[in-house]
Amino acid sequence: MASKKPSATVRLVAPETDKTEPKAEVVVQEAAPPSPPPVPVRRIERQGGKAEPYVHKYPEIRGGVCEYHGTMDPNLPSQYQYKLCDHFRGEQMRCSYCPESKDPDEVINQTILHVYDHPTDPLLKVAVCSTYECNKKHQERFQMSA
Numbered sequence: 001m002a003s004k005k006p007s008a009t010v011r012l013v014a015p016e017t018d019k020t021e022p023k024a025e026v027v028v029q030e031a032a033p034p035s036p037p038p039v040p041v042r043r044i045e046r047q048g049g050k051a052e053p054y055v056h057k058y059p060e061i062r063g064g065v066c067e068y069h070g071t072m073d074p075n076l077p078s079q080y081q082y083k084l085c086d087h088f089r090g091e092q093m094r095c096s097y098c099p100e101s102k103d104p105d106e107v108i109n110q111t112i113l114h115v116y117d118h119p120t121d122p123l124l125k126v127a128v129c130s131t132y133e134c135n136k137k138h139q140e141r142f143q144m145s146a
C-alpha cells in the first residue's frame, strides 16, 4: 500500500534577505512633545456699551504748545513747541479728521489739539482739533459723551 504522501510539500520559502545590504539605521528619536503654541489672549470688543473705553489722553497742544511743558524754545514758532517736549518729541502732529487740504501746522497753530492713544492700535495716536466738525466726527466714531 502506497500511502500517499502529502502531495504538496509546502515549503515556505522565506524571501531572500540580502544580508550584505546594510540596513538603514533607523534612529528613533524620542520626539519632544510639541509645546503648545502660545494662545493669544483676546479680549472681547464691546460695542455700544455705556462704559467709555479707557483711552489714554495726552496733554492738549494749545496753538502748538504742550499744555504741560509750555514753551520749550522761545526762538521757534509756537506750532513747533510741542515737538521739543517729552510727550511728542519729534512728532508731526495733525488732526486726524481735518481734510487733507488743510495745512497741519496751520491747524495746530490755530486750535487746541486733543491727542489720545488709539483705543485698538498701540502704534497710532488720534488727534482732534477744536473745530466743531472734527469733534463731531471723533465723538461719533468713539461714541464719547461730549
Ligand SMILES: [Zn+2]
Pocket (backbone or CB within 6 Å): 059, 066, 067, 068, 069, 070, 085, 086, 087, 088
Ligand atoms: Zn509735553
Ligand SMILES: [Zn+2]
Pocket (backbone or CB within 6 Å): 095, 096, 097, 098, 099, 107, 128, 129, 130, 131, 134
Ligand atoms: Zn481737525
